[in-house]
Amino acid sequence: MIETNRAEHMRMLDRQILGLLVSRAAESEVQPHEFAEFLDTHIEAIRRLSEEHPTPLAERIGKAAGRYRFR
Template sequence: MIGSDLLQNCAGVLLCDVTEANRNAKMRELDAQLVGLFITRAAISDVSSDGFDDFMETHPEALMRLANEHPVPVGDRIGKARSRYRLT
């Protein structure tokens, strides 16, 4: 059986370590995407590089309003994302 054959070649890597590594990699990927999106959003809003820090401090308020106005509650959307990525 393939499962038992592969088990013999296991190098002692624990599933929880792989899961944690995948979680960290996904968070880094999403953070990089968020930075790119915020830079693009700042550019479209005519924010200068000097004003980017202020933009980053104030814009999340607008995002929170959008999240709360969405027809599907935030908790439901978080649950769906959690199940999609099987992070638990």
């Protein structure tokens, strides 16, 4: 179990998510002015992938939550 500051950890995860989405947009040849629309459509695609995942979401969230102890 990892002990960390909740707000700091959430900011770090948000920066990672943004970096991954920027990289994904670059791979899709998205132009800067198209990024907001790309986010909308790609988040919808990610939602569908989550729904199709063989492990129930509650189980995945529980496992992730169990990795950290927040201070």
